[in-house]
Amino acid sequence: MSTNRTDVRRLAQRGSNDRNAAYEILDTAMVAHVGIVDEGFPVVIPMLCARDGDHVLLHGSSRSRLMRSLAEGCNACVTVTLIDSLVLARSAFNHSANYRSLVVFGHARALRKLEEKRAALEKFVDHLVPGRSADARPGNAGELKATLIVAMPIDEFSVKARRGPPEDKKTDMGLQVWAGEMPVFTKFGSPIPAPELPSDADVPDYIKAMIPDR
Amino acid sequence: MSTNRTDVRRLAQRGSNDRNAAYEILDTAMVAHVGIVDEGFPVVIPMLCARDGDHVLLHGSSRSRLMRSLAEGCNACVTVTLIDSLVLARSAFNHSANYRSLVVFGHARALRKLEEKRAALEKFVDHLVPGRSADARPGNAGELKATLIVAMPIDEFSVKARRGPPEDKKTDMGLQVWAGEMPVFTKFGSPIPAPELPSDADVPDYIKAMIPDR
Numbered sequence: 094m095s096t097n098r099t100d101v102r103r104l105a106q107r108g109s110n111d112r113n114a115a116y117e118i119l120d121t122a123m124v125a126h127v128g129i130v131d132e133g134f135p136v137v138i139p140m141l142c143a144r145d146g147d148h149v150l151l152h153g154s155s156r157s158r159l160m161r162s163l164a165e166g167c168n169a170c171v172t173v174t175l176i177d178s179l180v181l182a183r184s185a186f187n188h189s190a191n192y193r194s195l196v197v198f199g200h201a202r203a204l205r206k207l208e209e210k211r212a213a214l215e216k217f218v219d220h221l222v223p224g225r226s227a228d229a230r231p232g233n234a235g236e237l238k239a240t241l242i243v244a245m246p247i248d249e250f251s252v253k254a255r256r257g258p259p260e261d262k263k264t265d266m267g268l269q270v271w272a273g274e275m276p277v278f279t280k281f282g283s284p285i286p287a288p289e290l291p292s293d294a295d296v297p298d299y300i301k302a303m304i305p306d307r
Numbered sequence: 308m309s310t311n312r313t314d315v316r317r318l319a320q321r322g323s324n325d326r327n328a329a330y331e332i333l334d335t336a337m338v339a340h341v342g343i344v345d346e347g348f349p350v351v352i353p354m355l356c357a358r359d360g361d362h363v364l365l366h367g368s369s370r371s372r373l374m375r376s377l378a379e380g381c382n383a384c385v386t387v388t389l390i391d392s393l394v395l396a397r398s399a400f401n402h403s404a405n406y407r408s409l410v411v412f413g414h415a416r417a418l419r420k421l422e423e424k425r426a427a428l429e430k431f432v433d434h435l436v437p438g439r440s441a442d443a444r445p446g447n448a449g450e451l452k453a454t455l456i457v458a459m460p461i462d463e464f465s466v467k468a469r470r471g472p473p474e475d476k477k478t479d480m481g482l483q484v485w486a487g488e489m490p491v492f493t494k495f496g497s498p499i500p501a502p503e504l505p506s507d508a509d510v511p512d513y514i515k516a517m518i519p520d521r
Contacts, residue, residue, distance in 0.1 A: 123390055123393075123404070123491075124388055124390060124404075124406075126340035126342075126351050126353075126386055126388070127351075128340075128342040128349030128350065128351035128384070129349055130344050130347060130348070130349050133344060133382060134344070134382045134384070134412065135342030135343055135344050135349050135350075135351075135382060135383065135384040136342065136349075136384055136410075136412075137340050137341075137342035137349075137351050137384045137385075137386040137410065138386065138410070139340075139386060139388035139406065139408050141404060168347060168348045168349060169349065170342070170348070170349040170350055170351045171351075172340055172351040172352065172353060174338055174340070174353035176337055176338060178499075179337075179435050179436060179495075181436060181439065181443075181514075182443065183443060183444060184443055184444040184446070184450070185428050185429060185432045185439075185440060185443045185444065185445055185446050186428065186446045186447075186450035186451075186454070188431070188432050188435070188439075188443070190337070190338075190355060190435075192338075192353065194353050196350075196351065196352070198348065198350075214399050214400065215399060217402070218399050218402050221393050221402070221404075222393060222395060222489070225395065225399075225402075226399060228484055228485070229395075229396065229397060229398055229399045229402070229484055230397055230398040230399060230479060230482055230484065231399055232398070232399050232400045233400075236398070236400040237400075240400070258499075258501045258502055259501055261501075265444060266503060268444055270442050270443055270444065271442070271498075271500070271504065271508055271509070271510060271511050271514065272500070272501040272504055273498050273499050273500040273501045273504060274498065274499040274501075275436070275495050275496070275498055275499075275514065275517065276495065276496030276497070276499065277337075277493060277494075277495060277496075278493070278494050278495070278496055279491060279492070279493055279494075280491075280492050280493075280494050281393075281489050281490065281491060281492070282489070282490030282491075282492055283490070284485075284487050284488065284489055285392075285472075285487050285488040285489075285490065286485070286486070286487040287472045287473055287475075287486040287487045287488075288472055289480060290485065290486055290487060294485055295485070296485060297485050300395075300485065300489065303489065
């Protein structure tokens with residue numbers, strides 16, 4: 094292996110350590126990609142994420158081996174990526190994407206107290222659908238015991254981003270090739286009611302607020 | 308660590324090994340999250356991805372330590388995730404997401420021949436913007452030498468997915484809480500021309516085809 098962790102840390106330090114940028118990425122993203130090491134092999138699993146102050150929250154079943162490893166404080170990497178646009182250069186080589194990404198290294202700790210876990214579960218729900226936790230039935234003791242929730246400190250982290258137009262060589266600028274950016278958006282479609290829902294059930298305002306005007 | 312790779316493999320085998328499902332995920336996604344191990348620590352980095360038959364293609368600068376490690380055939384995990392909808396249950400606990408994810412374990416090999424690298428670069432460009440490679444200037448020898456492109460075999464892999472409505476307990480079904488799915492879409496916005504582009508430059512048809520009707 095040509096890399097070593099020190100180098101990666103050094104590399105990480107070349108990225109921004111802008112804490113507000115890190116928080117903005119986390120608060121926008123739905124999914125984190127969580128890496129652990131399993132007998133020398135990397136394992137990367139997608140997980141819904143949320144933020145509680147200066148910690149990333151992750152959760153899963155108490156039966157999940159990945160969650161149990163995280164709860165035991167194994168070496169972990171949590172990466173969150175947002176794609177903002179595709180960058181179309183005149184040359185194939187200079188094609189790129191505008192993005193923002195956050196990489197957090199460290200060790201998570203498990204939340205143990207039921208009240209702490211209930212509050213964290215509400216953070217997940219409200220992160221995905223703001224306002225939802227006031228509507229849904231809160232987790233009960235049995236459910237909270239069946240859930241592992243871990244908090245990873247946003248301590249050793251790196252924010253990286255690319256912004257702006259394509260960067261072509263001067264010698265390519267005269268080519269008759271369209272160049273620019275294709276913005277990428279994540280949008281919600283019309284809500285699909287659960288099959289058993291009464292046909293006159295109103296879609297709550299906090300859900301309507303998520304749907305773009307047409 | 309409570310996990311070991313054998314267990315992860317066993318777990319992986321519980322997922323689907325549907326090759327066509329794996330290809331569909333790869334062909335839809337823009338980004339893969341690539342994990343390697345660096346002195347016992349997991350490192351997870353987002354990378355643009357493409358597919359060439361039964362291989363995932365990844366690329367980056369020849370100066371990137373992560374790319375160099377991949378090119379040397381280090382233990383690697385490539386994970387691709389698509390979020391299809393948020394799943395809103397009557398209970399906070401049963402909230403979820405409908406998703407499709409692909410996890411590939413293995414070792415990549417570097418593409419060495421210029422022709423092979425040029426073809427791979429075109430696959431990246433056409434994967435993001437179908438038809439683009441016929442328009443953009445192809446990579447030249449210098450550019451291709453400055454790029455590391457690796458191919459990871461889709462051999463040891465696992466596809467996981469959740470589909471369908473929320474699953475609430477019977478005792479929750481009578482709650483006056485809206486339940487259902489919020490579909491999630493990735494959409495392109497109107498193209499933003501590069502600053503130096505002539506104001507009369509036409510947006511090519513293959514780009515117009517990516518923009519949804521309004």
